[in-house]
Amino acid sequence: MGIQYLPEKKVFLLHTKNTSYQFRAAEFGFLEHLYYGRRIQDCADYLPVRLRHGYEANPYEAEKDRTISLDVLEQEYPGFGVSDFKTPAVAVKNGDGSDCIDLRYVSHKIYEGKYTITDMPSLRENEGGWSTLEVLLRDFSSGIEVTLVYGVMEEYDIITRCARLCNTGEQEVFVHRAHSACVAFPTDKMDMISFYGSWGHERNMERMPVRHGKYTVDSTRGISSHYYNPSAVLCSHDATEHSGECYGIALVYSGNFAITAEVNDFKQTRIVAGINPDTLCWKLNPGESFQTPEAVMTYSSRGLTALSHNFHRIIKYHLIPKQFINRRCPVLINNWEATMIDFNEEQLIAIAEKAKALGVEMFVMDDGWFGRRTDEYRGLGDWQCNLMKIPSGIAGLSKRTHKLGMKFGIWIEPEMVNEDSRLYEEHPDWCICIPGRKPTRQRYQLVLDFTRDEVIDEIFNQLYAEFKDAEIDYVKWDMNRSMTERFSQQLPAERQGEVCHRYVLGVYKLMQRLTDAFPQIRLEGCCGGGGRFDMGMLYYAPQIWCSDDTDAIERIHIQYGTSFIYPPFTMGSHVSECPNQQTGRTVSIDTRAALAYFGTFGYELDPNELTDEEQEAVRKQIAYYCRHGMVSAFGDFYRLTNPEEEKEYAAFMSVAEDQKEAVLSYIQLVSGANKGIIYLKLEGLLDEAMYEIQELGITCSGAALMYAGLPMPVIKADNEARIYTLCAVQE
Numbered sequence: 001m002g003i004q005y006l007p008e009k010k011v012f013l014l015h016t017k018n019t020s021y022q023f024r025a026a027e028f029g030f031l032e033h034l035y036y037g038r039r040i041q042d043c044a045d046y047l048p049v050r051l052r053h054g055y056e057a058n059p060y061e062a063e064k065d066r067t068i069s070l071d072v073l074e075q076e077y078p079g080f081g082v083s084d085f086k087t088p089a090v091a092v093k094n095g096d097g098s099d100c101i102d103l104r105y106v107s108h109k110i111y112e113g114k115y116t117i118t119d120m121p122s123l124r125e126n127e128g129g130w131s132t133l134e135v136l137l138r139d140f141s142s143g144i145e146v147t148l149v150y151g152v153m154e155e156y157d158i159i160t161r162c163a164r165l166c167n168t169g170e171q172e173v174f175v176h177r178a179h180s181a182c183v184a185f186p187t188d189k190m191d192m193i194s195f196y197g198s199w200g201h202e203r204n205m206e207r208m209p210v211r212h213g214k215y216t217v218d219s220t221r222g223i224s225s226h227y228y229n230p231s232a233v234l235c236s237h238d239a240t241e242h243s244g245e246c247y248g249i250a251l252v253y254s255g256n257f258a259i260t261a262e263v264n265d266f267k268q269t270r271i272v273a274g275i276n277p278d279t280l281c282w283k284l285n286p287g288e289s290f291q292t293p294e295a296v297m298t299y300s301s302r303g304l305t306a307l308s309h310n311f312h313r314i315i316k317y318h319l320i321p322k323q324f325i326n327r328r329c330p331v332l333i334n335n336w337e338a339t340m341i342d343f344n345e346e347q348l349i350a351i352a353e354k355a356k357a358l359g360v361e362m363f364v365m366d367d368g369w370f371g372r373r374t375d376e377y378r379g380l381g382d383w384q385c386n387l388m389k390i391p392s393g394i395a396g397l398s399k400r401t402h403k404l405g406m407k408f409g410i411w412i413e414p415e416m417v418n419e420d421s422r423l424y425e426e427h428p429d430w431c432i433c434i435p436g437r438k439p440t441r442q443r444y445q446l447v448l449d450f451t452r453d454e455v456i457d458e459i460f461n462q463l464y465a466e467f468k469d470a471e472i473d474y475v476k477w478d479m480n481r482s483m484t485e486r487f488s489q490q491l492p493a494e495r496q497g498e499v500c501h502r503y504v505l506g507v508y509k510l511m512q513r514l515t516d517a518f519p520q521i522r523l524e525g526c527c528g529g530g531g532r533f534d535m536g537m538l539y540y541a542p543q544i545w546c547s548d549d550t551d552a553i554e555r556i557h558i559q560y561g562t563s564f565i566y567p568p569f570t571m572g573s574h575v576s577e578c579p580n581q582q583t584g585r586t587v588s589i590d591t592r593a594a595l596a597y598f599g600t601f602g603y604e605l606d607p608n609e610l611t612d613e614e615q616e617a618v619r620k621q622i623a624y625y626c627r628h629g630m631v632s633a634f635g636d637f638y639r640l641t642n643p644e645e646e647k648e649y650a651a652f653m654s655v656a657e658d659q660k661e662a663v664l665s666y667i668q669l670v671s672g673a674n675k676g677i678i679y680l681k682l683e684g685l686l687d688e689a690m691y692e693i694q695e696l697g698i699t700c701s702g703a704a705l706m707y708a709g710l711p712m713p714v715i716k717a718d719n720e721a722r723i724y725t726l727c728a729v730q731e
């Protein structure tokens, strides 16, 4: 069991294979963080030093002992309004109007297996060796109780956290902040890595030293967003891909979040992560509870690659739906970039037929098949097939596609409504907007009020009616706007601060219902590209469209940043037409594939417009992915270069779990006269194994390839890629 309690010291020890996490019930019941890092056997209660700091505030019970102050005593879940003045984990407005919350230890329980969260996604227990610790804390004046929940997965070096708040008092309470986790580090010498972006430019890695004060990445858009990802890494200044201490935290949550790192003058760094307090005000009546989303934490003493592998493994085996574990998505073609909204059934069949002849395994019909959808300005909310465009209906088209020997997928955007739709005409109050104010539009659409069960029922019933007689293998679930004018017409004034979180719960509810009704359907998450690329979505959708920017060169950065937390097989990535629709850049079709192989792989173009040469390339690419995709997309991923720094070339590789196969992608970004040779040092191979590199016709040991390196070709072109396939040969 990964959890131990030392009663005489009141210390909790959480152990994974390589990490330890410790805290204790300290003086007066304050839950004090002791240690998180590389595994140690010792009890870390020798670490806190009680010293008088100038200007300290002391808890009442400390009487004349001025060494106890929450100014420096690092709590596991700090409240507000007492002597901890840093970013709190929890903040409330009590029934009497005060805003104090002072949590003290009451009791705990430890059990085997993983706790459950209802209504929200969280890591799945599956066959893992999980154990759980629940620690009950209480504010003895207001009666607010907080249960801190810890899940320990020893084998994968994963610790999960969440909190449950319960109002056991007699007055109503408003929760303004309820984070999922707070972790303290006894140093101010750390870097923070976070992932910023915008539409078409998601999850760029940014690394900078933490400074005195607070640094926050967050979202108030109703979605986790393109702008910041709900994840972060704190690492030592000297951490590299292969060495140094790194801590990662990622939220299993798809809505407004905030992650704040704060450094003070006592050489302490605190990180808190959870629902964004800026858009949260949750009314808790006596007897009611509030559950936070789950935070997933991991630690590596061996640098960033190992940290990413911990996240990748837990996502692979304990997050995505079980039926998709180690099952690759069929190679698909999506008609969006070929036709946009304007298409008819015969055009689609022409795309599907041609694609099938090239080896594509699934046809996906994107936006434009329903209701009044003749352009972007209408139709959302009416999920009935537009028979003018698709005379056979969805059932008919899906069957026609299956007859071609292909699987069939379809695009939906269930959270949205256009004012020009039957749904809006019948239920104008079903969207999120404030009566009396003009709603902000984005892409000319409004957000449906998913805090309301009848709205979710209506959308579910519409989709169910359309899907039930069809043969649907895949659904691309899109979401194309930020939430504004946050207001639900069914909630009273004092509950409007609940809208954003209730909305996310509503989205999860519909995803659960849809996947329960059609378990064979593989969902692909999408949000104007990668605006909701988070662990919450991955619980329902084993893959997420990584970005609407399909330019291979830009994808080097996007997929690089994404890979810190999320494994390649979750990244929807396709070969699209050139000049690229987003950047105007033209690169060879093989360079485009060299990125797309490290994701779900597919095509986003009109195959009828490909030259003979390109068609031949597509045939070969599909054959390659069918043979090696389980390595390139599902293997252990290694970032061989940092594209934010290395501008001459980019390289990354994936190695099969048994280390017998690997796929390496090398992209020469900039050509130059009389260039020197680049020796690429590979990773993740077995020292003694001999690997044949098919494309080069050479065989070398893993040791040679990793320590002496592999010479890369000098290519007389910019942005040209090479793929190398390594297979261990039997001695």
Ligand code: GLA
Pocket: 336, 366, 367, 411, 478, 480, 526, 527, 528, 529, 545, 547, 548
């Ligand atoms: C979003 C998606 C695209 C496409 C369009 C359709 O932008 O990211 O892939 O599905 O919507 O409207």
